Amino acid sequence: MIKSIRMSALAAALVAATSLSATAETVYNRGNSADPETLDQHKTSTTYEAHILRDLYEGLVAYNAKGEIIPGAAESWTVSDDGLTYIFKMRDNAKWSNGDPVVAGDFVYSMRRIMNPMTGGKYANVLYPILNSEAVNKGEMEGDKLAVKALDDLTLEIKLHAPTPYFIQLLAHQSALPVHPASVEKFGSDFVKPENFVSNGAFMLSSFVPNDAVTAVKNPFFHDAANVGPDKVKYYPTEDRGAALRRFQAGELDTNNDAPLEQIEFIREKMGSQFKVAPYLGNYYYALNHESEAMKDPEVRQALSMAIDREFLAEDIWGGTMVAAYSLVPPGIGNYGEPAYAEWADMDLLDREEVAKKILESKGYSASNPLKVEIRYNTSENHKNTAVAIADMWKPLGVEVSMLNTDTKTHYAHLRDRGDFDVARAGWIGDYSDPQNFLFMTESDNVGFNYARYDNPEYDALMDEAAITVDLDKRAQTLKKAEAIFMRDLPFLPLMYYGSKNLVSDKVSGFETNLLDVHPSRFVKITK
Numbered sequence: 001m002i003k004s005i006r007m008s009a010l011a012a013a014l015v016a017a018t019s020l021s022a023t024a025e026t027v028y029n030r031g032n033s034a035d036p037e038t039l040d041q042h043k044t045s046t047t048y049e050a051h052i053l054r055d056l057y058e059g060l061v062a063y064n065a066k067g068e069i070i071p072g073a074a075e076s077w078t079v080s081d082d083g084l085t086y087i088f089k090m091r092d093n094a095k096w097s098n099g100d101p102v103v104a105g106d107f108v109y110s111m112r113r114i115m116n117p118m119t120g121g122k123y124a125n126v127l128y129p130i131l132n133s134e135a136v137n138k139g140e141m142e143g144d145k146l147a148v149k150a151l152d153d154l155t156l157e158i159k160l161h162a163p164t165p166y167f168i169q170l171l172a173h174q175s176a177l178p179v180h181p182a183s184v185e186k187f188g189s190d191f192v193k194p195e196n197f198v199s200n201g202a203f204m205l206s207s208f209v210p211n212d213a214v215t216a217v218k219n220p221f222f223h224d225a226a227n228v229g230p231d232k233v234k235y236y237p238t239e240d241r242g243a244a245l246r247r248f249q250a251g252e253l254d255t256n257n258d259a260p261l262e263q264i265e266f267i268r269e270k271m272g273s274q275f276k277v278a279p280y281l282g283n284y285y286y287a288l289n290h291e292s293e294a295m296k297d298p299e300v301r302q303a304l305s306m307a308i309d310r311e312f313l314a315e316d317i318w319g320g321t322m323v324a325a326y327s328l329v330p331p332g333i334g335n336y337g338e339p340a341y342a343e344w345a346d347m348d349l350l351d352r353e354e355v356a357k358k359i360l361e362s363k364g365y366s367a368s369n370p371l372k373v374e375i376r377y378n379t380s381e382n383h384k385n386t387a388v389a390i391a392d393m394w395k396p397l398g399v400e401v402s403m404l405n406t407d408t409k410t411h412y413a414h415l416r417d418r419g420d421f422d423v424a425r426a427g428w429i430g431d432y433s434d435p436q437n438f439l440f441m442t443e444s445d446n447v448g449f450n451y452a453r454y455d456n457p458e459y460d461a462l463m464d465e466a467a468i469t470v471d472l473d474k475r476a477q478t479l480k481k482a483e484a485i486f487m488r489d490l491p492f493l494p495l496m497y498y499g500s501k502n503l504v505s506d507k508v509s510g511f512e513t514n515l516l517d518v519h520p521s522r523f524v525k526i527t528k
Contacts, residue, residue, distance in 0.1 A: 024528075026229070026231045026525075026526050026528070027230065027231065027234060027526070028229070028232070028254055028524055028526055029236065029254045030051075030233055030253070030254065030255055030256075030521065031238040031247070031248070031253045031255060031256030031258075032048055032214075032237060032238060033047075033048050034238075034239050034378075034407075035211060035214075036048055036052055036214065037049065037409045037413065038192070039192040039214075040179075040189070040192050041175065041179065042110075042114040042123075042179070044123065044174050044175070045448060046408070047429050051257070052214055053174045054518070055201055055203045056199040056203055056216060057174075057199050057201040058178075058200050059073065059177045060072055060074040060156070061168055062520070063516070064523065065511070065519070065520065065524075067512075067517075069168060069172055071091075072172075073090060073091060073178070074089060074090055074091070075090070075091045077168070082163070086168075087151075087155065087156070088104070088155070089154060089155060090103065090153070090156060095200070095221040095222075095223070096199065096200045096221065097197075097200065097221055098198050098221075100180070100182070102178070102200050103153040103154070104151070104152065104154060104155055106179075107148065107150075107156055107178050108148050108149065108150050109178075109181040109184075110178040111130070111133075111148045111176070112144070112148070113179060113184070114127065114175055115136040116136075116143055117137055117138065117139045122448030122449070123448065124175065125440065126173055127170060128467075129164040129467075130146065130148060130158060130159070131147035131161045132146055161468075162467060162470070165434070166334075166432045166433070166434045166436075169434075170432060173432075178200060180200070194207050199219065200219075200222075201219060202218065202219060202222050202224070202225070202228045202520070202522035203218060203522075204217060204219045206232070212236075212237075214235040216232065216233045217231065218231050218232070224522070229523060230521060230525075230526060233521045236253065238256055238257075238258070239378075239379050239407065239408060240379075240381075241256075241258050241260035242260045242262075242263065242381065244256045244258070245259060245263060245267065245503070248505070253505075254505045254507065254508050255502060255504050255505065255508060255511060255524075256502070257501075257517070258382075258501055259321075261317060261319050261382045262385070264320070271503065274503060274505060275501070275503060276504055276513050277499050278499065278502075278515075278517075280498040280516075281330060281429065281433060281515045282427060282428055282430060282498035283325055283328060283427065283428050283494055283495075283496070284322065284495050284496040284497075284498055285325075285428070285492040285493055285494045286375070286423050286424065286425055286492065287415065287424045287493075288301050288304075288422075288423055288452055288491065288492065288493055289421050290452050291453050294371060294372065294373050295373075295422055298488070299359050299363070300360065301493070302356075302490060303356040303397065304397075304399070304493070306344055306347075306356040307352065307353050307356040307357075307393050307394060308393055308493075308495065309393055310326070310496060313495060314496050318386075318496065321501050322498060323496060323499065325496050326345035327340055327342070327483065327494060328494050329438045329439065329483055330497045333430070333434065333438075334433035334434055335472055335475070336434070336435045336476050336480070337476055337480070339435070339483060340484040341487070343487070353396070356397055357397050360399070361398070365399070369398070370398050370399060371397075371398060371400065372399075373394070373401050373423055374401070374402045374403070374422045374423065375387045375390070375401055375402075375403050375422070375423045375424070375425070376421050376422075376423070376424040376425065377404075377411070378405065378406065378408040379407050383405070383425050384405065386495075387425065388403075411424075412426075416447075416448055423493075428449075431516075433515070435476070435479045436463075436466065436467075440463065442459070442486060442491045443459070443460055444457075444459075444460050450491070452491035454489065462478055462485070465478050500513065502517075502519075507527045508525070509525045510525050511524055
C-alpha cells in the first residue's frame with residue numbers, strides 16, 4: 001500500500017513537471033557571491049549558503065519578500081503566559097519533494113540532529129534557548145532529552161529554559177531548517193547530493209556544479225507552489241564582483257548581491273534604480289588572533305584599532321555603501337539602545353594616530369624594528385582594497401604588513417579549524433535584531449565563530465546572566481557591560497557597519513530591500 005501511494009505521488013510530480021514544461025520556463029539567474037561550502041543546513045555558516053538553503057527548505061516559520069516573519073511549515077503557533085512553551089500547528093498540506101507529508105516528528109529529528117555533537121553543527125548554539133539543548137550539544141545529555149516533542153503529526157511542542165524575545169526569529173535561521181529523516185538515515189552525509197536530495201521548500205535541488213552553478217527547480221509538492229515565481233533558480237558564485245557586473249549588464253544575471261567598489265560611481269550613474277543600497281544589520285570586522293605573538297598584547301590591539309580611518313574606508317574604499325563602526329553591535333538594533341562604543345571614538349584621527357604610535361614605540365616597535373602582521377582575506381577586490389588601505393594606515397606606526405588571500409570556502413574553513421593567523425577579515429550579518437546575535441560570537445565555547453580564540457570568564461558570565469534575564473531593560477544593561485569588555489579586549493576589530501548592495505534588473509519584480517537582506521526566490525518574478 002505504501003509503495004502504491006509513493007508511486008502515485010511521483011506520478012503526480014511528473015504530470016506537474018510536464019505541465020510546467022508545456023509553458024515557457026522562467027529562469028531566475030541569481031548572483032550569490034560564493035559557492036556554498038555545504039548544503040547541509042546543520043553544518044552551514046555563511047549567508048551565501050543561507051540564500052540557497054532557505055529556497056530549498058522551509059522551517060516552522062519563514063521570511064516574506066520584506067524580510068518579515070511569516071508562517072512556514074507551521075501555519076500558526078501559541079506561546080504560554082510564562083514565555084517558556086511554544087505550540088506549533090503544522091500545515092496539513094505540507095509535503096516533501098518526494099510526496100511524503102511534513103510532520104512534527106521531522107522537526108524533532110532535525111533539531112536532535114543539529115544538537116548531536118557528532119554532527120558538528122557550527123550554528124548549533126543559535127538554538128541554545130531550547131531547554132536542554134546546550135547539554136545535549138555538549139554530550140552531557142542524550143538527544144531525547146531535548147525539549148522538542150511531537151504531540152501528534154500536526155502538533156509540535158518546544159520548551160525553552162528561559163523566555164527568549166527573539167525565539168521565533170531564530171526559527172527562520174537556516175540552522176532550524178528541517179532535514180528529510182529517511183534520506184539522512186539512508187544516505188548519511190550524502191543526502192545533500194542532487195540524486196538523493198529531498199526538500200520541503202519552494203524549490204528542490206537539480207544540480208550542483210562547483211565553480212559553475214547550483215540549480216534548483218520548482219517543487220510541485222510545495223504547499224504554495226501555485227504562487228512561486230520562477231520555475232528554476234540558478235545560483236552563480238560571483239566572487240569576482242567586476243565580472244558579475246559585466247554579466248549583469250549583459251543580461252546573464254538578473255540580480256547580484258554585491259558590486260565592485262571601484263566602480264560604484266559608474267554603477268550609480270549607469271545603473272540608476274537597478275543599483276539598490278540599503279541599511280543592513282551587519283558588521284565588517286577583522287578578527288585578531290589572541291594566540292598570535294603579534295596580537296596577544298591588548299594595548300597593541302587598541303593601538304592598531306585607533307590608527308584606522310574608518311570614515312575613509314566607508315566613503316572612499318566602499319563608495320559610501322558602508323558606515324564607520326566603533327562598536328560590534330550596530331546602532332538601531334532591537335532590545336538594546338546605544339551600543340558600547342570605543343572610548344576614543346570621538347577623538348580626532350590625528351590625535352588617535354599619535355597615541356597609537358606612542359603605544360607601539362613603548363612596546364619596542366619602530367620602522368627599524370617593525371611589528372610584522374599578516375592580514376588574511378577572502379577573494380574580492382573590495383576586501384583587497386580594504387586590506388591595502390589599512391596596511392598604509394599602520395605603516396607610520398612601524399607595522400610591516402603582508403597579505404594572504406584565498407577563496408571564501410578555504411578562508412572560513414581555515415578560521416573555523418583554528419588555523420594559524422594574525423589578522424583575518426570577516427563579517428557578521430545579524431540573523432535576528434538582538435545584540436545577543438553579535439555578542440555570542442566571542443563566548444569562549446563558541447568554537448564555530450570565535451575566530452579570535454577569546455577566553456574571558458567575566459565576559460562569559462555576563463552573557464550567561466543575560467540569557468536568563470527576563471526584564472529586557474536589565475538584560476540590555478548586562479549585554480552592554482559585555483560589549484564594553486569586548487571593546488576593551490578587542491577579540492574582533494570592528495571596521496564598518498554593512499550596507500546591502502544589490503544589482504536588480506528592471507525585469508525583476510518582488511525583490512524588496514530589507515534590514516536582513518533576505519530575498520526568497522519564491523517571491524521574485526522575472527519578465528523576459
